[in-house]
Each structure stands twice: as C-alpha cells, then as structure tokens.
Amino acid sequence: MINRVVKHNLGQGAKYTKVKKRRPVKLIYFESFDNQHDAMSAEYHFKKQTRIDKLNYLKNNGVLLPALY
Incomplete structure (x- = not known):
C-alpha cells in the first residue's frame, strides 16, 4: 500500500497521477x-x-x- 503511494508520487503509478499537478497524492483511507x-x-x-x-x-x-x- 505504501509502495503504491510512493510510485504515484514518483509519476510511475496510474495515468491519472502521472500529471505533476495531481501530485503529491495522499492516502486518506484503505x-x-x-x-x-x-x-x-x-x-x-x-x-x-x-x-x-x-x-x-x-x-x-x-x-x-x-x-x-
């Protein structure tokens, strides 16, 4: 779960989070x-x-x- 957040913040996650203006992401619930x-x-x-x-x-x-x- 933490690895996924790190990947998103590095721009390596989902297409949605590759755009810099949508980062950093923050995990609020799981x-x-x-x-x-x-x-x-x-x-x-x-x-x-x-x-x-x-x-x-x-x-x-x-x-x-x-x-x-």
Whole structure:
C-alpha cells in the first residue's frame, strides 16, 4: 500500500497521477480484503459512485476531510 503511494508520487503509478499537478497524492483511507477479487470488485463499485456518495462513504467510515467546494 505504501509502495503504491510512493510510485504515484514518483509519476510511475496510474495515468491519472502521472500529471505533476495531481501530485503529491495522499492516502486518506484503505480497507483490507481477503483476496484480490474482492478488493477489485469493491474498488470498481466505489469508482462508479457519484462524488457526493464517495464523500459520504468516507465520512461514514471516519475520514475527516476539509470542506470541499
């Protein structure tokens, strides 16, 4: 997990984080899963949510975010 954050900040991660203005990234939340299939399924479903639903999910899981527009 930490290695992934380091890779993103070096510009070696996902295409989205290769752009300098989107770095540095900061890990604010993570979950553990029993297997890769469950983890990827959860990530897929999370990405399909609206921004408001994502923010509510994080809030309901104890993530305190600064006020976002």
